[in-house]
Structure formats: structure tokens, C-alpha cells
Amino acid sequence: MTALLAAESAGRLFAGAVRGRLLVGEPLRAHTSFRVGGPADVLFFPAGREDLRAALRLAAAHGLPVTVMGRGTNLLVRDGGIRGLVVNLGDLSGIEGGEVPPQAAPGTPVELSALAGTPLSQVINFAVRPGLAGLEWAAGIPGSVGGAIAMNAGAHGHSMGEVVLWVDLMDVAGSETRVPRAAIAFAYRSARLPRAGFLVAAGLQLRLSNEQAVLAENKRCLEEHKRRLPFGWGSAGSVFKNPPGDAAGRLIDAAGLKGTRVGGAEISAKHANVIVNVGQATAADILALMRLVRERVLAHAGVALEPEIQVVGEE
Secondary structure: OOHHHHHHHHHHHHOOOOOOEEEEEEEHHHHOOOOOOOEEEEEEEOOOHHHHHHHHHHHHHOOOOEEEEOOOOOEEEOOOEEEEEEEEHHHOOOEEEOOOOOOOOOOOEEEEEEEOOOEHHHHHHHOOOOOEEOOHHHOOOOOEHHHHHHOOOEEOOEEHHHOEEEEEEEOOOOOEEEEEHHHOEEEOOEEEOOOOOEEEEEEEEEEEOOHHHHHHHHHHHHHHHHHHOOOOOEEEEEOEOOOOOOOHHHHHHHOOOOOOEEOOEEEOOOOOOEEEEOOOOOHHHHHHHHHHHHHHHHHHHOOOOOEOOEEEOEO
């Protein structure tokens, strides 16, 4: 069976069984910030938790592999695309809670919850009016709540692990489990969960401040983000993790690699730890540039850089 026929067959399997959007053979370059990536056999946007549960159970019953993505901002999909069911959580979005108790003093903890596909920027903006502090450092970071937690996104000396209270995981059989913060091993750009599953919601704990202070800190962090990073090109932000005691960008710059280009992929002249799609880049171009960076930095500084972005799919 050809890849096209397999995709069409999988698409028929889910049609009528789920409520969310279904796209067969959809190029994933349209759904990642790098603007590269081959086709998904079936790309599914669940309309809610029950919709996701139905799709996962159907995929499991027919032995189809499942890949879950958020908003594609820390993801590199290879040019061959992804087989089976690709779940995009972009429509699984919403925020609840955040009510401030009457006469609450500054510093009072306030809990809110968000579905995994909720844009992180939406949570940051939601927190402004009640004056809830704790996420200002994330202003300017793209992506979803689920993706930010999964990689323990961070900036300005802070990270998501500081504000997570719990996460809800759904396994391939559709069963849900609430995992408390104490059971999650947060580390630099990683969050190790105690069991397998897809993150579908999270509880966050912020603290009471005031609207003006939160808004001012949001603005400061956003301006710093824009000052340091390139905008207007396809990219996934930082490509490599910072090694202990150093910065990947500094090491790449010291190796003389700013502006280096492979095909349509180029190391940004503004920030050396960012690869930008300056034209019709392919995933193969980006991966080749990543290999070149790792080789040159290892030869120049003796440091083996580790990717921060997630690479998925077939070549």
C-alpha cells in the first residue's frame, strides 16, 4: 500500500468517529514555526477531551502510531512526514480559575488551570487584570501550555516548573491521571513524568501582585525577547541547550558560525543559537546545519551540544 493510500485509509477510519477537524496528507510545514515538514497521514484537531479520547482509542484498536504536537514552535518535522495519527492540540484551549479571594494580601497564591493547547501568551495576558505574577518572564515565548511544560520552557532565570501544581495525562487507552508537581522531575529544558501519557491540562499557581507591576514586567521581558531574537523568519527559537556554565549561542558564535547557511537554513546573525528558514528550507537543510554546528563547536571548544528542539518524523 502506498503512503497516499495508507493516509486515505486512515482518514476514512476517523471520519465520522470524531468531531474535530481532520486533514489527510496535510503538510506539517503549515503547522510548525520552522515552516518545514512533510505530510501527516492524518492530522487531527480534537474538539475536546472526549474527542481526543475517542481518537486515541480508535488508533489503539487499529494499531496506528500516535504523535501529539502542540503549536509546533519547538518542533522539527522531517521531510518524510509522520505516519499514523498526528494530534494537534491547538483547539484544546481554555483557562479556568484565577479568582482572587476578597481582601487577599500581596503574595497570596492563586490557582488557575489551562488546557494543553492554550497559547502560553493567552495565560500571560489572562493574568494581567487580576494582577497575578509568576509568568512575566515567559512574555514573548511562543507555543502552548502543554509544550512549555513538557520541555520546562524558561527564560530570565525562571522556568515552567516553578508554577506547575499538577498535570492531567491521558494514555493511549484514553484513561486520565492527575499527576502532582511532586511527582514530576523538572530539570533544565525537561520534565520527566512518572508515567507515559499525553499532557491534556495543567494547574498553575501564580501569586497576587498588582496589574501595573505585572504589565510592566511583561513589557520588559517581551522587549528583551525581541531585542535578542530574530523575528519575521521561520524558526523554533533556541536550537541547542545551554551547556553547564556556558551559553550555546556564545560557543556557536566563537566558532565563527553566525550567518553560515545550508540550503535555505541559516544561523541567525542576531542570535547564533537560532536557525532561521530564510527561503525554501527543508528539514534536511536544518538537520545538516545542526550537525555542522555540533561538529565545529566540538572541535573548537570541546563541548558536545545537545538539541533543545524535538525532531520527529521520517527522512
